[in-house]
Amino acid sequence: MWRLTSKRRGSGAIGRRNSGDGGHLIDLQQVEKTYLTASGPFPALRGVDLRIDAGEFVSVIGRSGSGKSTLINIITGIDRPTSGQVLVDGTAVQTLNEEQTAAWRGRTIGVVFQFFQLLPSLTAIENVLLPMDFCRVYKPAERPPRALRLLEQMGMASHAHRLPAALSGGQLQSVAIARALATDPPLLMADEPTGNLDSGAAEVVFRLFASLALEGKTVLMVTHDEELARRATRTVTLADGRIVAETTNPGSARNGEPAELRQDGTRHASSRCEIVDLRCDSARVAGQEDR
Ligand code: ADP
Ligand code: MG
Numbered sequence: 001m002w003r004l005t006s007k008r009r010g011s012g013a014i015g016r017r018n019s020g021d022g023g024h025l026i027d028l029q030q031v032e033k034t035y036l037t038a039s040g041p042f043p044a045l046r047g048v049d050l051r052i053d054a055g056e057f058v059s060v061i062g063r064s065g066s067g068k069s070t071l072i073n074i075i076t077g078i079d080r081p082t083s084g085q086v087l088v089d090g091t092a093v094q095t096l097n098e099e100q101t102a103a104w105r106g107r108t109i110g111v112v113f114q115f116f117q118l119l120p121s122l123t124a125i126e127n128v129l130l131p132m133d134f135c136r137v138y139k140p141a142e143r144p145p146r147a148l149r150l151l152e153q154m155g156m157a158s159h160a161h162r163l164p165a166a167l168s169g170g171q172l173q174s175v176a177i178a179r180a181l182a183t184d185p186p187l188l189m190a191d192e193p194t195g196n197l198d199s200g201a202a203e204v205v206f207r208l209f210a211s212l213a214l215e216g217k218t219v220l221m222v223t224h225d226e227e228l229a230r231r232a233t234r235t236v237t238l239a240d241g242r243i244v245a246e247t248t249n250p251g252s253a254r255n256g257e258p259a260e261l262r263q264d265g266t267r268h269a270s271s272r273c274e275i276v277d278l279r280c281d282s283a284r285v286a287g288q289e290d291r
Contacts, residue, residue: 025089026087026088028048028050031045031049031081033079045070045241050071050236056219057232057233059220059228059230059232061238062237063239068191071238110131110180110187113191119164120165132183151175153208159171169196188219194223232252233248
């Protein structure tokens with residue numbers, strides 16, 4: 001049966017435990033990132049301490065230029081901190097080389113980039129297949145139907161064979177989300193994933209993330225939308241490269257049904273995102289099957 005998330009292979013459920021030392025799943029200690037620009041060094045992150053536990057759904061807000069994307073790039077190992085420590089599930093991310101980082105990220109984190117970063121020469125479905133092929137997750141025969149199901153869930157099935165150039169911003173964003181979920185990663189990091197979506201599509205994406213968090217995945221979502229942000233379990237506010245506020249949101253997604261289902265005090269159990277039905281219970285690591 002297809003469901004989106006599966007029992008984690010080998011490593012156990014990273015989404016359900018903290019890092020090996022009994023600490024936090026994500027643990028940033030005094031992280032600084034200074035870019036060297038033509039007009040001199042520019043500090044984009046200035047001593048960020050951030051701890052996120054497994055299963056949390058954390059939103060990050062802050063004005064443009066406050067360091068939100070830099071933060072995501074540092075946690076995902078796309079960029080390195082100038083100083084400080086980045087621990088994700090006990091791995092000191094900044095100590096991995098490029099190849100190790102790519103393999104680690106592929107297994108551990110689904111990333112929805114602010115500007116999508118789809119490969120222009122590949123169709124939508126080929127973009128979604130890519131991480132499964134790269135990480136050899138799922139048996140080869142299972143990957144195309146899974147990719148199609150993910151695209152279907154994002155309303156993109158009819159565009160599966162189109163190149164990115166033929167898609168709108170919202171469509172690219174939907175494909176990028178499908179791709180981020182392809183390997184069923186325990187951690188999902190999304191940089192303004194609803195920025196190009198209309199409010200209905202944004203709601204679908206939010207509910208999807210909320211339901212993934214309810215299943216034990218850890219979600220970090222950067223957003224400009226304060227209302228959406230307050231429906232995550234915790235909201236972190238960045239300003240000028242510093243965390244200036246952290247609030248736990250009462251009645252938020254982690255406390256049962258997604259918060260939006262409970263704003264009027266009622267529960268609508270059927271509103272849970274249908275994408276949970278995408279779980280694939282068959283063997284996940286396809287290293288053997290590939291050969
Ligand atoms: P946000 O995502 O909150 O809009 P960013 O993390 O993208 O902010 O950027 C934070 C600050 O760092 C901004 O002032 C931006 O101009 C600067 N910055 C980001 N990336 C670079 C870079 N590669 N080189 C120089 N400055 C950068
Ligand atoms: Mg940004």
